[in-house]
Structure formats: C-alpha cells, structure tokens
Amino acid sequence: MEPGSKIIKPPAFTPTEARAASGARRFVRLEQPFRMHRGGVLPRVDIAYETWGELNEDGSNAVLLFTGLSPSAHAASSPEDTSPGWWEDMVGLGRPIDTRNYFVICVNSLGSCFGSTGPASIDPRTGEPYRLSFPVLTIEDVAVAGREVVRHLGIRQLHTVVGPSLGGMSALAFCVLYPDMSRGLVAISSAARATAFAIALRSLQREMIRSDPDWLGGNYPAEKPPLRGMRLARKLGMITYRSAEEWDQRFGRERAGGEHDAGDQFGVDFEVESYLEHHANKFIGQFDPNCYLYLSRAMDLFDVAEHSGCVATELAKPGIKRALVVGVETDFLFPLHEQEQLAECLEREGREVDFVALPSIQGHDSFLVDMDGFRPVIARYFDRA
Structure with missing residues (x-):
C-alpha cells in the first residue's frame, strides 16, 4: 500500500482501486493497455495478490499459486490478515508449502471480483462498471496477469507454479505461454481442456443466472444482483463439487428439523437440501454474478491444444523439470482419466513427472477439505526440492 493511502472496506464483490489495499492484499497496476487473448483491450488493469515467506537472494524459492473460480488471493493467514485463508492448511510455517523455505504468491484471477480488474470494476473510459462490455476472458489472460505480478516482484524464474481446478488450468497456460519461467508445475484436479460434460454443467449454471429477471442483461445495480439465479447456480455447483458417496455418508435420508412455511409443500425436507440451501445463501452477495459468468466461460474456452493443435506438443515444451499431477477418484467434474492423460502429456526426456x-x-472439493490426503502429497513434492 502506498504511503498515506486510505484503507477502504468495500462491499464484498466491489473491487477497490489499487491504492486502497487492506490487510495483506497488495496490487500491481498496469497502466499500459492490456490486450486480451481473444480480442479487446483493457485500458488499465489492477491485479490483487498476497505473499507469504521471504524471497531469497536469487529468487529461486518463489512459488506462484493460482486459485479456483471463486477464491480471493487470501490463501492463508498472515500477521497483516489473521483470518483463515482458503488453503490455510497447505501454506504457512511448517505446512506442506513451508514459508520458512518458500516465498508464496497467490494471485486473484483477472476477471474476478476480489481486487483484480473484472466485469464489476469501473471502466476508466466511462466511469461505469464494465459489466458485459468487459472483453471475452480466457484462462490465458489469467496466466498473463499472473506473470505481470511475478515480473513486478522482480522474479525471473519460479520454483513452481501451482493451481487447483481453474487454477490448474491457469498454471498450465502459464507454463505453455512462458515455458522457461518455472522449473516446476503442480496441477490439482484440473485438465488441459474442458470436456463436454463439464461445459454442459457450467452452461446450465450460467443460464440459471441469466434467466433471473434481476440479471437485467448484465446491467443489475450492485445493491440488487440476481440472487435467485446465483443461489441456484451455487446449489448445482455444490452438487458437482462433491460426490454421491459423500452425500450418502454425511446425510443419507436424514430429515431436516422444522416445519415448512405455510402453503409450501415442497420446502426443505432433508438434511442434504438444508446443506445446499445454507451454502447457496452463504455464497450469494459475496461474488459478483457477471464475474462468475466470465470466469465460468473462461474454463469452457480453455484448450491447451489451441496453441499448436496438440496438447502433448504444448505440454512437452522444455523448461519444466518436475511436474506433479493430482487427481481424485470421486471427482466427476474433472475425472481421474483426465489427470492421467495430463500426466502422460507432460512426459518428456529429462523431466520427472509424478501422478497421484x-x-x-x-x-x-477434496483439495479444499481432505487435508489428510492432500498434505502428504504436496509436502513430498516440496520437501524433495
């Protein structure tokens, strides 16, 4: 934060100006036009990020972390912001990505609504939010924005670039666009391209939002977003993020307490319905709907093969010395066979590739909640380094 800056606590999904950093959040402001991968230009870009640990003299201990679709750059707590981060059990002192040894940078995705420029940001040319005038967003744009943060910090080569889900796609795009900028890659529950099944699910989520009368063609006021559409989209998202086995073990046919509202015979009867309702209501108001649409579509558009016509050719580019690909047997959004294919495409002479x-x-969602399973895998990768 610049000296004399005023600390502002904005509404949950309203990005701040770069000078309005709070807590551990910092910004890189790009004053030059930012050219988007599929056309269009942003006249000015802010990229929010947080860091943990200390950069060593030659910068060789830097780890770049890309997030999934909805998290902010707050991956872990710090003295500046003691609130738990979305990957609290993975980043920090004595944790798998140990900040006694590594300098960790987590970037809020371009197009998001937690500080980085996105559809909810003010277009400096008009003084109004971009909304749907924001250019088409791609995973490549997210990767380029991440690189700008790395350059701003004076780092020439990363130790490793890490990402789960959308973040794994961003990490792959980073390594394709800048093959010499990282010696390592950790891709978790991700893929080199979106499949028809995942596209279909995300398409339905987007339709739920756009079908809400309050969406108003993307021109809703910040104080009245399309909450019903977001609530339904989040419920469907929660169903895709977990597994049928977990639903059965956690909820079975347990009944929810309480009575229906008068005249509502189709209200919540079961605990699993109550769970979905709780998480949907928790999510709405915290994330801008247009930002959700743009990031969701960016995942669908992603295809490593777009750059040369072959996934294996792109992922076999020299630069990366070690790669770790992690998948989960019950993940039907990014199924295990996709992780296996990704690991196979990363294989090349002189590169160590592990698939778990x-x-x-x-x-x-296992990478967020099954820390007993994920911690040892991530720790082994970084301990061996």
Whole structure:
C-alpha cells in the first residue's frame, strides 16, 4: 500500500482501486493497455495478490499459486490478515508449502471480483462498471496477469507454479505461454481442456443466472444482483463439487428439523437440501454474478491444444523439470482419466513427472477439505526440492 493511502472496506464483490489495499492484499497496476487473448483491450488493469515467506537472494524459492473460480488471493493467514485463508492448511510455517523455505504468491484471477480488474470494476473510459462490455476472458489472460505480478516482484524464474481446478488450468497456460519461467508445475484436479460434460454443467449454471429477471442483461445495480439465479447456480455447483458417496455418508435420508412455511409443500425436507440451501445463501452477495459468468466461460474456452493443435506438443515444451499431477477418484467434474492423460502429456526426456490418484470421497472439493490426503502429497513434492 502506498504511503498515506486510505484503507477502504468495500462491499464484498466491489473491487477497490489499487491504492486502497487492506490487510495483506497488495496490487500491481498496469497502466499500459492490456490486450486480451481473444480480442479487446483493457485500458488499465489492477491485479490483487498476497505473499507469504521471504524471497531469497536469487529468487529461486518463489512459488506462484493460482486459485479456483471463486477464491480471493487470501490463501492463508498472515500477521497483516489473521483470518483463515482458503488453503490455510497447505501454506504457512511448517505446512506442506513451508514459508520458512518458500516465498508464496497467490494471485486473484483477472476477471474476478476480489481486487483484480473484472466485469464489476469501473471502466476508466466511462466511469461505469464494465459489466458485459468487459472483453471475452480466457484462462490465458489469467496466466498473463499472473506473470505481470511475478515480473513486478522482480522474479525471473519460479520454483513452481501451482493451481487447483481453474487454477490448474491457469498454471498450465502459464507454463505453455512462458515455458522457461518455472522449473516446476503442480496441477490439482484440473485438465488441459474442458470436456463436454463439464461445459454442459457450467452452461446450465450460467443460464440459471441469466434467466433471473434481476440479471437485467448484465446491467443489475450492485445493491440488487440476481440472487435467485446465483443461489441456484451455487446449489448445482455444490452438487458437482462433491460426490454421491459423500452425500450418502454425511446425510443419507436424514430429515431436516422444522416445519415448512405455510402453503409450501415442497420446502426443505432433508438434511442434504438444508446443506445446499445454507451454502447457496452463504455464497450469494459475496461474488459478483457477471464475474462468475466470465470466469465460468473462461474454463469452457480453455484448450491447451489451441496453441499448436496438440496438447502433448504444448505440454512437452522444455523448461519444466518436475511436474506433479493430482487427481481424485470421486471427482466427476474433472475425472481421474483426465489427470492421467495430463500426466502422460507432460512426459518428456529429462523431466520427472509424478501422478497421484487419491481415494478422497469429497469429489472435486477434496483439495479444499481432505487435508489428510492432500498434505502428504504436496509436502513430498516440496520437501524433495
């Protein structure tokens, strides 16, 4: 934060100006036009990030972390912000990515709503939010924005670039676009391209949001977003993020307490319904709907093969010396066979590639909740370094 800056606590999904950093969050402001991968230009870009640990003299201990679709750059707590981060059990002192040894940088994705420029940001040319005038967003744009943070910090080569889910796609795009900028790659529950099944699910989520009368073609006021559409989209998302095995073990046919509202015979009867309702209501108001649409679509558009026509050719580019690919047996959003294919495509002479399949029952969300399964795998990768 610049000297004399005013600390502002904005609404949950309203990005701040770069000078309005709070807590551990910092910003890189790009004053030059930012050209998007599929066309369009942003006249100015802010990229929010947080860091943990200390950069060594030659910068060789830097780890770049890309996030999934909805998290901010707050991956872990710090003295500046003691609130738990979304990967609290993975980043920090004595944790698998040990900040006594590594300097960790987590970037809020371009197009998001937690400080980085996105559809909810103010277009400096008009003084109004970009909304749907924001250019088409791609995973490549997220990767380029991450590289700008790395350059801003004076780092020439990363130790490793890490990412789960959308973040894994961003990490892959980073290594394809800048093959010499990282010696290592950790891709978790991700893929080199979106499959038809995942596209279909995300398409339905986007339709739920756009079908809400309050969406208003993307021109909703910040104080009245399309909450019903977001709530339904989040419920479907929660179903895809977990597994049928977990639902059965956690909820079975347990009944929810309480009575229906008068005249509502189709209200919540079961605990699993109550769970979905709780998480949907928790999510709405915390994430801008247009940002959700753009990031969701970016995942669908991603295809490593777009760059040369062959996934294996792109992923076999020299630069990366070690790679770890982690998948989960119960993840049907990014199924295990995709992780196996990704690991195979990363194989090349002189590169060490490890593939790990975990039996976690929490599905796609396992990397957030099954720390007993994930911690040893990530720790082994970094301990060996």
